[in-house]
Amino acid sequence: MTISTGRLRLTKRQRRSLIVGLLFISPAIVGFFVFNIGPIIQSLQYSFTRYNILQPPRYVGLNNYLFLLEDRVFKIGIQNTLYMVLIGLPIHLVFNMLMALLLNTKIRGLSIYRSIFYVPSITPVVASTIVWLWIFNGQFGILNEFLRFIGLSPIGWLTDPNWVKPSLIFMGAWFGGNTILIYLASLQDVPYDLLESAELDGANAIQKTFRITLPMISPVIFYTIIVNVIGYFQYFTEAWVMTATRDGSAGGVANSAMFYSMYLYQTAFQQFKMGYASAQAWILFMIVLIATVILFKTAGWVYYHAEN
Amino acid sequence: MATTAIRWQENRIIQDRIKRTIAYTIVIIMAVAYIFPLYWLLVTALKTDVEIFAQPPPIIPPNPQWHNFADSTTYIPFWRYMWNTIAISGLTVLGTVLSCTFIAYGFARIQWPGRNIVFLIYLSTIMLPSQVTLIPLYLIFRDLGWVGTFLPLVVPHFFGSALYVFLLRQFLLTIPQELSDAARIDGASELGILWHVMIPLMRPALAVVALFTFVQTYRDFLGPLIYLQNQQDWTISLGLKLFQNMYGAQWQLMMAASTLAMLPTIVLFFFTQKTFVRGIALTGLKG
Numbered sequence: 001m002t003i004s005t006g007r008l009r010l011t012k013r014q015r016r017s018l019i020v021g022l023l024f025i026s027p028a029i030v031g032f033f034v035f036n037i038g039p040i041i042q043s044l045q046y047s048f049t050r051y052n053i054l055q056p057p058r059y060v061g062l063n064n065y066l067f068l069l070e071d072r073v074f075k076i077g078i079q080n081t082l083y084m085v086l087i088g089l090p091i092h093l094v095f096n097m098l099m100a101l102l103l104n105t106k107i108r109g110l111s112i113y114r115s116i117f118y119v120p121s122i123t124p125v126v127a128s129t130i131v132w133l134w135i136f137n138g139q140f141g142i143l144n145e146f147l148r149f150i151g152l153s154p155i156g157w158l159t160d161p162n163w164v165k166p167s168l169i170f171m172g173a174w175f176g177g178n179t180i181l182i183y184l185a186s187l188q189d190v191p192y193d194l195l196e197s198a199e200l201d202g203a204n205a206i207q208k209t210f211r212i213t214l215p216m217i218s219p220v221i222f223y224t225i226i227v228n229v230i231g232y233f234q235y236f237t238e239a240w241v242m243t244a245t246r247d248g249s250a251g252g253v254a255n256s257a258m259f260y261s262m263y264l265y266q267t268a269f270q271q272f273k274m275g276y277a278s279a280q281a282w283i284l285f286m287i288v289l290i291a292t293v294i295l296f297k298t299a300g301w302v303y304y305h306a307e308n
Numbered sequence: 309m310a311t312t313a314i315r316w317q318e319n320r321i322i323q324d325r326i327k328r329t330i331a332y333t334i335v336i337i338m339a340v341a342y343i344f345p346l347y348w349l350l351v352t353a354l355k356t357d358v359e360i361f362a363q364p365p366p367i368i369p370p371n372p373q374w375h376n377f378a379d380s381t382t383y384i385p386f387w388r389y390m391w392n393t394i395a396i397s398g399l400t401v402l403g404t405v406l407s408c409t410f411i412a413y414g415f416a417r418i419q420w421p422g423r424n425i426v427f428l429i430y431l432s433t434i435m436l437p438s439q440v441t442l443i444p445l446y447l448i449f450r451d452l453g454w455v456g457t458f459l460p461l462v463v464p465h466f467f468g469s470a471l472y473v474f475l476l477r478q479f480l481l482t483i484p485q486e487l488s489d490a491a492r493i494d495g496a497s498e499l500g501i502l503w504h505v506m507i508p509l510m511r512p513a514l515a516v517v518a519l520f521t522f523v524q525t526y527r528d529f530l531g532p533l534i535y536l537q538n539q540q541d542w543t544i545s546l547g548l549k550l551f552q553n554m555y556g557a558q559w560q561l562m563m564a565a566s567t568l569a570m571l572p573t574i575v576l577f578f579f580t581q582k583t584f585v586r587g588i589a590l591t592g593l594k595g
Contacts, residue, residue: 010421017420020498024414027407028430031467036433039441039448046443053450099338105331115581116339120346122573124527126545127566130552131349134559140361142348149364174345178588185589205327226435234437237529241549261439261530268443269534278443285440292435 040285046278053272064279074280076255077263080165084259085232085291088169093224096176100183101209114184118177125175129241132171133158136242158242161256168239168257175238179224186220187213215303222302226295233288236261260284346570353377353563360559373560380564388540389547390569396461396532396543397525403465404472404521405514411468412476413502417488427477434470446534460535461528465521472517475590479513480506516587519580523573544569 010018022029047064049057068074103113120128135141136157144154157167190213198208214221236259243257244250248270251258264284268277352360354372359365381387415427449460483506491501507514532543542550548569552562577584 014421017418018422021414021418021420021423024418024498025411025426025430027466028411028414028468028470028473031407031464032430032433035445035464035467036436036441039444040436042444042447043440053447102331102335102338105328107328107331107335111581113335113339114585115577116342118584119574119577120342122523122527122577123346123570124529124545124548124573126529126548127569128345128349130548130562130566131345131352134352134563135345135348140363140365142365145364174342177342181585181588182591185585230435230437234439241529244549264439264442265530265534268446274443274447281437281439281443284437288435288437 043278043281046275047282049275049278051274051278053274057275060275064276065283067276068279068283073251073255073258073263077258077260080256080258081233081235081260083165084169084235085229088165088172089225089228089232091169092173092176093179093221093228095173096179097183097221099176099180100187101213103180103184104187114181117180120174121177125237126241128175129171129238132174133242136167136171158257159253161252161254164243164252164257168242171238171242179228182220182224183217186217190216218302219304222295222299226292229291229295230288233284233291234261235259236265240265349563349567349570353380353560353567355560357558357560376560376564377568380561380568383558383561384547384565385540386544386547386565386568389542389544392458392536392541393526393543393545394572396458397522399458399462400465400525401518401521403462404469405518407466407468408472408476408517409502409507409510409514411473412480413498413506415473416477416480417483417501417506418498431470431474434474442534449535455535456537456541457535458541461525461531469521471591472521475517475587476510476513478590479510483509512583512586513590515580515583516590519576519583520587520591522576526573 046057048059048061050060050063051057099117103110103117107113135143138144138154138156138159141157143157147154155163157163194212194216195208198212203211239252239257239259240250240262243252249266250262251266260280261284264277264280267273267280351367351369353376354369354374355366355376356371356373359370415423415430445460445464446455449455452459454460454463487505488501491505496504527545528543529545529549532546536542536546548562548565
């Protein structure tokens with residue numbers, strides 16, 4: 001590591017390797033500026049304008065942001081998205097962890113079960129959501145058929161504003177195979193002698209899990225939390241496909257399934273209010289940034305053991 | 309002493325057996341629950357348009373309508389959409405693998421001043437929500453006249469993807485430096501080392517990147533929804549959803565088409581299971 005402390009004083013060889021290195025990563029440099037930094041700045045600029053694509057953008061100051069404060073649908077979108085991040089995501093991660101712990105009990109036929117739990121997560125979202133639309137169908141769906149069979153009254157899984165988000169979370173669990181496998185892979189890496197010596201000291205299964213297994217894989221848990229928090233803030237396709245109607249609108253009854261990204265999409269690509277949508281995008285950016293910072297600041301529970 | 313030890317041993321064996329039975333029971337119940345939606349998809353795809361609405365719904369199709377599959381490929385322009393999807397996914401895989409290989413090599417195998425800081429900055433783009441850049445990128449592509457073509461969906465991938473660069477870099481860092489040094493002494497250029505020494509060793513990691521990129525692109529909905537405006541350019545995901553909206557649901561045909569749309573990724577998974585599992589461990593473990 002030669003960090004140039006003084007001015008740029010590089011040897012001839014260093015200069016050569018710098019040029020060659022930069023050449024190799026040049027696609028990344030171009031991509032970084034053209035597809036990331038540039039658009040981020042532009043998006044901030046657009047957020048201060050009114051821009052309907054047909055006429056050139058017109059500067060309106062903070063108006064877009066002020067309108068957002070008053071925008072009822074936007075507020076519902078934030079609430080629904082937070083519901084997904086704060087309720088749906090923890091349920092999914094705990095459920096996925098339980099599944100992984102279950103699969104880690106040295107059961108026979110592991111590779112078969114692993115495949116069964118993973119396959120839903122690689123099917124095209126739209127294709128599998130169409131089945132779930134049919135399963136949730138109020139009149140002919142198998143779920144309500146089952147409820148009637150055991151003597152309960154049917155539920156409007158996707159039409160009752162109180163049920164649509166729980167329904168989406170229920171379906172979302174089915175797509176979680178990827179996380180189950182990430183957890184399973186890390187569980188399999190927990191050194192066996194650690195667990196064995198704890199057992200000799202008289203630790204039971206629950207103590208072993210909470211005192212050894214989970215702390216050992218806490219970096220992986222942290223990684224899945226970060227990635228999924230960012231992902232759940234962008235929750236779109238499942239809800240869109242579930243609630244899209246024939247006229248192209250979506251969001252469910254009384255916007256009960258209107259999520260942040262859906263409203264942003266509608267604002268930008270159906271109403272062509274590019275400035276207003278850019279303001280939404282920037283607020284999302286800030287929310288995700290703050291959430292990430294909070295997660296990193298409160299990461300004291302993550303245990304990094306020396307590798308190898 | 310001896311008898312208590314034996315009793316303890318026996319107790320343990322019984323306990324183990326009980327735990328095992330419980331674990332198996334739950335796993336099997338969960339497995340059935342996970343398979344059920346896929347089973348229901350297939351069953352619904354095989355019903356007649358009357359049986360679809362029968363109450364209670366038959367759990368096994370009384371007279372399987374295999375022709376529904378053939379019908380569904382004409383009900384929507386299935387093969388056309390499939391071809392579009394494969395073309396976009398294929399080009400995306402090509403771009404990602406190509407660019408990420410070069411970028412990862414530059415970050416892992418060449419010592420240049422400032423490398424680690426630049427890498428960290430680059431890596432932080434993983435956390436950027438795509439919505440933030442969505443609108444400016446749309447407007448740029450619109451000015452270029454690319455909206456309504458595959459280009460906005462494909463071209464960005466030729467400029468690297470931070471997550472896969474990270475993955476390949478991790479892999480390249482494990483290859484001993486002596487291999488490169490030896491080749492350098494023999495007068496090989498960096499490109500020569502990449503091509504002749506690294507790429508053959510990188511094959512397992514490249515396979516992971518290719519597979520993940522393919523599946524990810526194949527499943528994508530939002531990208532095509534924004535950029536593909538002509539009906540003949542749609543991907544299968546767009547086709548499935550928008551057709552349903554436009555013409556009302558012919559459920560059994562929608563289900564048949566959905567089943568067919570799932571087959572490529574499922575078949576791919578069963579042929580490349582090991583690569584998938586290795587890749588998942590790679591993406592998760594390095595957190």
